[in-house]
Every structure is written in C-alpha cells, then in structure tokens.
Amino acid sequence: MHRRRKLPPLTALTAFEAAARLASFTKAADELGVTQAAVSRQIHLLEQQFGFPLFIRLHRKIELTEKGMTLSAAAGDAFDLIAGSVAEILRDGHKDELTISATVAFSHFWLLPRISEFSRQHPQINLRIVTQDKTPNIESGELDVAIRFGSGMWADGQAELLFEEEVFPVCSPDYAKGAAQIMTPDNLTGHPLIANDVDDPTWIGWTEWLAAFSVKAPRKTLGFRCSFYTEAIYAALNGQGIALGWRLLVGDLLAQNRLVRVSEAAVKTRNAYFVILPKRTRHPKAAGLFLSWLKSKSDLPSMAN
Structure with missing residues (x-):
C-alpha cells in the first residue's frame, strides 16, 4: 500500500501561496474573498506545523524567508499545474476553442488584420484573443498560445522564434x-x-x-x-x-x-517575437494548426512538429 503523502492543509497552503505571490496578507485576503486575519491565521498554522517562520513581518510589508521562498516556488508550480490540467480537462468537450494572448500593438496592427484568413481555413475553431500589454502566465490554464516580444527566455512556457524586428x-x-x-x-x-x-x-x-x-x-x-x-x-x-x-x-x-x-x-532589435506554448505535454489540436499558420507567415524556418 502507498503511504499517504504528507501535505500541509490545502486551505493554509492556498493562503500562503497567495500571500507569497502578492507579497501582502491583505491582497491575498482580497483575492481569496476572506479577511486579512483569516489569511494570517492560516499561515501561522503552517508555521506552527513546520516549526519555522515562512515570512519576515516588517512594519509595512512582509518578506519570504529562505524556506518560505522554497515553499512558494513549489506551491506556485503545483497550483499552475493543477490549473492547467483542469483547463485541459474542461476543454475536452470544446477542443475547437483556442485562446490567444498578444500585446495591444501586435494584435491591432498584425494579428487582427490577418486572423480572418486563419478562420476561413479552419472555420470549426472558435477564437478568443486576449489583448493586453501585461504579460499573463501561460501556465495558468486560461491560455493556449501567447505571442510575446522579448529574448525568448520565459520560465512559464516553451518559446519558439517567430519574427525578427x-x-x-x-x-x-x-x-x-x-x-x-x-x-x-x-x-x-x-x-x-x-x-x-x-x-x-x-x-x-x-x-x-x-x-x-x-x-x-x-x-x-x-x-x-x-x-x-x-x-x-x-x-x-x-x-x-x-x-x-x-x-x-x-x-x-x-x-x-x-x-x-x-x-x-x-x-x-536584439529581441524578437516568439510564440509561446504551455509546458504541459498535451496541447489542443487547434493550437498546432494556429502555430503552423503563424509559421507560414514568418520568413524563418518552419517549426518541427
């Protein structure tokens, strides 16, 4: 028989992950829809269980301890993985939906004037374009594909060179x-x-x-x-x-x-446009079709399947 994994209480771990990510008990409470005291209490329970502090409480801010940073990284990765898996499961009945993230300028001047061509080629795919200059985490499970400008070195996804500039x-x-x-x-x-x-x-x-x-x-x-x-x-x-x-x-x-x-x-420019996929091994078929279409518009070598 397998031994049960020794995990801390999920409620406490959720409160800790939010506080660590937002660097604030108050902001974590707002995100979770609870009081600041409730978040503080859950984190205190974790610290009692572990026997060491996870945060350094300063006058107007909090900072993670070294062990807190280790737990924060692990918890963030775990929650991203769960969110991505849940999104993938929910998409099983909607495989022809594709959510694309792009910056305002790229979406406005390049993507939107051309996306009708992709839709004509693949009318069965329902597209949703998320346009914002703030870089969303592609591992959150809400996105299938992202187009970004930068060095290609992002921790939250697999980057493939698309266009130089x-x-x-x-x-x-x-x-x-x-x-x-x-x-x-x-x-x-x-x-x-x-x-x-x-x-x-x-x-x-x-x-x-x-x-x-x-x-x-x-x-x-x-x-x-x-x-x-x-x-x-x-x-x-x-x-x-x-x-x-x-x-x-x-x-x-x-x-x-x-x-x-x-x-x-x-x-x-030293940087370029990249197409980003989540690190999960399975991707919707629509994402592969969209990537092939993007690469057909690029003057760079085609990406291997």
Missing part, C-alpha cells in the same frame, strides 16, 4: 511632403518626434534609437508623448510628426502608403 522612423505622406528632406538620424531632431510610454526594457524609444547613430536626443523635442504605441502610430498617420515604426507592426501601413519611411537608417 527592426525599427526606423516613419511619418504620413503629407508630413513628408511638407518637411525638408530627411535622410540621416541627426536631421530628425529638428522635427516633432512622437513617443509613447512603455515599461518594457526591450522596447526601443527615440533616445535609444538615436544613440545607435551617435546622436543625442534633445532634452525637449517638438513632438509629444502618447500612452500607447497604437496612439503614437495614429498620431503619425494624422501628420502630427515622426514616430518609430516597427517593421512588423507598420508593414501594412507602409504597403498601403499610409505611412512612409523618412530615412533608410534602421536599428535591428
């Missing part, structure tokens, strides 16, 4: 006609430069782009700053100035002559 300045044809000839990066600093706010360190802004050509960005530019990249591109489309065009994202707009390049200068 380069960045160059673009503007509307009308703005280009009214401006003096722009050929080199140092000419750009006298024009309105459209920028956007971003927290992603992999994203290239005007300061980084100009620095690649040994040009210092002016402290005050004639342009303005937007909240999102999509807004920056629409500002450029409306003749507001010059924005940085990411080849994959503005390719359609260039082909339609709604945007034009103002310089041959370009910066090839």
